[in-house]
Amino acid sequence: MSEKKLMKGNEALAEGAVRAGCRFFAGYPITPQNEVPEYMSWRLPEVGGAFIQAESEVAAINMIYGAAATGTRCLTSSSSPGVSLKQEGISYCAGSDIPLLIANVVRGGPGLGNIAGSQGDYWQATRGGGHGDYRVFVMAPYSVSEMANFPHKCYETAFKYRLPSMILADGILGQMMEPVEFIHPEIDPKSLEEPEWAIGVNKGRAKHIINSLDLREGMLEKMILERAKRYRELEGAEVLYEEKLLNDAEIALVAYGTSARVATAAVKAAREKGIKAGLFRPITLWPYPKARLAELASRIKKFLAVEMNLGQMVDDVRLAVNGRAEVYLYSRPGGSVITAEEVTAAIENIVKNGAREYAALK
Amino acid sequence: MQLLNKNPESLTDKLMHYCPGCGHGIIHRVIAEVMDELKIRNRTICVVPVGCAVFADKYFNCDAIQGPHGRGPAQATGIKRVKPDAIVFSYQGDGDLASIGMAEIVHAAIRSENITVIFVNNAIYGMTGGQMAPTTLIGQKATTCPAGRTAKQAGYPIKMCELLATIEGAAYLERTTVHTAPNVLKTKAAIKKAFQNQLDCKGFSMVEVLSMCPTNWGTPLDNPSEATRYINDAMMKVFPVGVHKDAKQQ
Amino acid sequence: MYQGIRISGFGGQGVISAGILLAQAGMTEEKKVTFFPSYGAEMRGGTANCSVVISSDEVTTPIVSSPDTAIVLNEPSLAKFEPLVKPGGLLIINSSLVNSKPVRNDINVLYVPCNKIAGELGNVKVMNLVALGAFAAGTGAVSVEAITKALPKIFKKLKPEMIELNAKALRRGAEIKLN
Numbered sequence: 001m002s003e004k005k006l007m008k009g010n011e012a013l014a015e016g017a018v019r020a021g022c023r024f025f026a027g028y029p030i031t032p033q034n035e036v037p038e039y040m041s042w043r044l045p046e047v048g049g050a051f052i053q054a055e056s057e058v059a060a061i062n063m064i065y066g067a068a069a070t071g072t073r074c075l076t077s078s079s080s081p082g083v084s085l086k087q088e089g090i091s092y093c094a095g096s097d098i099p100l101l102i103a104n105v106v107r108g109g110p111g112l113g114n115i116a117g118s119q120g121d122y123w124q125a126t127r128g129g130g131h132g133d134y135r136v137f138v139m140a141p142y143s144v145s146e147m148a149n150f151p152h153k154c155y156e157t158a159f160k161y162r163l164p165s166m167i168l169a170d171g172i173l174g175q176m177m178e179p180v181e182f183i184h185p186e187i188d189p190k191s192l193e194e195p196e197w198a199i200g201v202n203k204g205r206a207k208h209i210i211n212s213l214d215l216r217e218g219m220l221e222k223m224i225l226e227r228a229k230r231y232r233e234l235e236g237a238e239v240l241y242e243e244k245l246l247n248d249a250e251i252a253l254v255a256y257g258t259s260a261r262v263a264t265a266a267v268k269a270a271r272e273k274g275i276k277a278g279l280f281r282p283i284t285l286w287p288y289p290k291a292r293l294a295e296l297a298s299r300i301k302k303f304l305a306v307e308m309n310l311g312q313m314v315d316d317v318r319l320a321v322n323g324r325a326e327v328y329l330y331s332r333p334g335g336s337v338i339t340a341e342e343v344t345a346a347i348e349n350i351v352k353n354g355a356r357e358y359a360a361l362k
Numbered sequence: 363m364q365l366l367n368k369n370p371e372s373l374t375d376k377l378m379h380y381c382p383g384c385g386h387g388i389i390h391r392v393i394a395e396v397m398d399e400l401k402i403r404n405r406t407i408c409v410v411p412v413g414c415a416v417f418a419d420k421y422f423n424c425d426a427i428q429g430p431h432g433r434g435p436a437q438a439t440g441i442k443r444v445k446p447d448a449i450v451f452s453y454q455g456d457g458d459l460a461s462i463g464m465a466e467i468v469h470a471a472i473r474s475e476n477i478t479v480i481f482v483n484n485a486i487y488g489m490t491g492g493q494m495a496p497t498t499l500i501g502q503k504a505t506t507c508p509a510g511r512t513a514k515q516a517g518y519p520i521k522m523c524e525l526l527a528t529i530e531g532a533a534y535l536e537r538t539t540v541h542t543a544p545n546v547l548k549t550k551a552a553i554k555k556a557f558q559n560q561l562d563c564k565g566f567s568m569v570e571v572l573s574m575c576p577t578n579w580g581t582p583l584d585n586p587s588e589a590t591r592y593i594n595d596a597m598m599k600v601f602p603v604g605v606h607k608d609a610k611q612q
Numbered sequence: 613m614y615q616g617i618r619i620s621g622f623g624g625q626g627v628i629s630a631g632i633l634l635a636q637a638g639m640t641e642e643k644k645v646t647f648f649p650s651y652g653a654e655m656r657g658g659t660a661n662c663s664v665v666i667s668s669d670e671v672t673t674p675i676v677s678s679p680d681t682a683i684v685l686n687e688p689s690l691a692k693f694e695p696l697v698k699p700g701g702l703l704i705i706n707s708s709l710v711n712s713k714p715v716r717n718d719i720n721v722l723y724v725p726c727n728k729i730a731g732e733l734g735n736v737k738v739m740n741l742v743a744l745g746a747f748a749a750g751t752g753a754v755s756v757e758a759i760t761k762a763l764p765k766i767f768k769k770l771k772p773e774m775i776e777l778n779a780k781a782l783r784r785g786a787e788i789k790l791n
Contacts, residue, residue, distance in 0.1 A: 066440030265672035
């Protein structure tokens with residue numbers, strides 16, 4: 001185990017990617033993720049990798065599409081408006097089974113929005129975002145240490161199941177500093193086997209084609225169904241979540257990322273007031289830990305989704321719970337920070353006053 | 363018996379889908395011959411466009427990657443940066459390169475990416491059925507300018523070689539045509555140079571090839587010479603052939 | 613223990629580096645810490661502020677909305693952060709630059725002439741360390757020693773004599789006590 005180091009979330013993410021074997025980065029500056037390209041610009045050359053400040057997010061995603069097609073572990077990072085621009089490329093990568101990593105340090109939207117931390121891109125991240133039937137493996141860190149350590153899992157999963165992966169962070173996680181411990185051994189990409197599909201210098205093997213197009217009747221369907229099998233395997237094997245104080249809970253807060261930190265404080269405050277609250281924190285957002293939530297719904301009858309948006313993940317809670325428990329929402333959009341006091345008040349209101357619905361519409 | 367001519371090894375024997383009189387088949391063949399002659403087939407990666415050449419990955423006997431419309435130079439950049447030993451070429455049409463992908467091609471030239479670009483300019487959108495291209499001539503008819511392109515409504519045809527020649531990073535820019543046999547040979551020489559430049563790490567090289575599209579130009583399919591005449595009489599006046607830039611050394 | 617801190621001042625007063633120093637110092641004392649800067653448009657406007665949490669338990673939210681201690685290094689920061697301080701909390705005022713007086717009487721106030729002391733030491737740049745010294749002594753949330761140890765880790769490019777000057781400023785600040 002290495003010594004703990006005080007690091008900014010964005011830099012921890014960049015360093016974590018390098019340690020997980022990333023050797024190519026392309027990106028375009030946008031607040032609040034600029035430390036990622038800044039860090040990569042000097043760090044990647046140190047390890048024999050390459051860095052490009054691209055002319056646009058559109059170019060950046062396609063640069064890493066090309067580089068990842070050679071089997072290289074690649075990263076592009078951006079914040080919400082820039083990730084919208086990348087969606088075309090993400091769809092193509094999904095359609096050609098290219099594993100790569102996209103980091104979205106989410107800010108307030110829609111449009112140019114603001115630069116504060118937000119969770120407004122949940123639907124975009126977990127429902128595809130680009131055109132066509134496809135999935136992206138999405139992880140939601142809630143600490144700087146997780147920013148540092150999640151790239152490892154993203155690459156492992158993306159290469160195993162051949163799909164794009166995403167780290168869905170937010171401006172707060174990107175900008176904050178915390179002690180970081182890198183828990184995974186550093187990966188030397190030279191030690192990794194070249195994927196059997198990779199394009200490159202071919203030394204006489206049959207040619208490899210990376211392509212998302214198939215106009216032959218029924219063939220695209222076949223390709224997608226083939227891919228869907230891998231999605232199902234992934235859903236069965238790679239779901240991650242964390243539970244806090246749920247054993248005796250009468251109300252379960254459901255929150256990811258920064259909201260989960262606030263929710264943790266609210267759970268503590270509610271317990272001090274005699275309310276048995278607990279926290280369920282999805283770590284993978286796709287696949288969503290719906291089976292576990294469904295199990296919990298057999299004994300916990302109140303769920304409160306806490307989000308920094310108008311209420312997006314709450315849909316997944318409702319789908320998982322499927323009518324077996326009441327689902328409430330406390331959320332604030334536009335990059336406004338939810339406080340533990342607000343969430344605690346919401347918990348009290350739901351548990352004591354039996355509020356049917358609680359949202360932050362003031 | 364002596365074999366005088368054979369298919370290049372760098373082409374597959376897949377039957378091409380191109381229309382009669384189309385220039386793409388000729389340009390494919392020329393590129394494949396160059397790949398054979400330079401002995402680079404095993405390390406060449408073709409970046410395939412959106413447009414009529416979208417199936418080029420089936421015809422070139424080398425690794426290939428297909429991507430979003432116009433983003434070929436960005437994909438080629440990514441590949442070349444992580445696999446500098448690979449020979450990477452992007453094959454693009456006029457809509458791909460000069461319209462939707464204008465930013466990508468200009469910035470690949472600005473960075474002087476050590477890649478080769480084959481730009482096929484036939485002044486029309488072929489795959490989608492004959493709409494106006496950024497290189498469509500003034501007065502030329504297309505399905506989205508049925509009375510002929512006017513400068514007032516749609517501006518002027520873009521001259522990519524001339525535009526890119528203003529960029530310091532562009533190492534080699536030549537415009538050729540494939541409407542006559544001697545010009546096909548000149549095209550081959552230019553393409554060979556554009557690949558040799560990459561082998562010599564000279565930076566961004568592009569060959570713009572004027573090419574026929576009888577189907578969408580509306581010239582008679584049973585008389586290909588009318589299409590070749592259009593290149594000679596109309597296109598070459600707007601798009602003069604020749605070397606537009608040849609930086610001796612980077 | 614839990615200590616939520618807000619530091620605010622002009623850009624160039626070392627607000628951000630002071631915050632990072634506190635977080636690093638807390639970390640070396642085996643405490644849980646977070647640092648969160650204001651960023652973007654606000655930064656360009658000439659004022660900067662940051663949140664620091666030093667705690668024995670896991671830190672939940674890194675944005676300190678009601679600080680135990682607010683350190684205000686310039687005039688506009690007083691108006692912005694005085695109202696946020698927890699009742700019974702501490703307000704450290706850079707009395708060299710802040711002329712207004714706080715209006716609340718449910719908080720403790722420590723007047724520290726940061727610029728004056730730093731000037732006496734020969735370099736006004738170390739005024740932020742004077743404030744940190746007063747903070748360490750006034751709250752006990754971190755020790756002066758821990759901040760001293762953090763100096764070379766955060767100011768990696770600083771010459772040893774400048775590190776020493778920062779440490780001196782820290783010690784001078786720590787001499788200022790609440791009445």
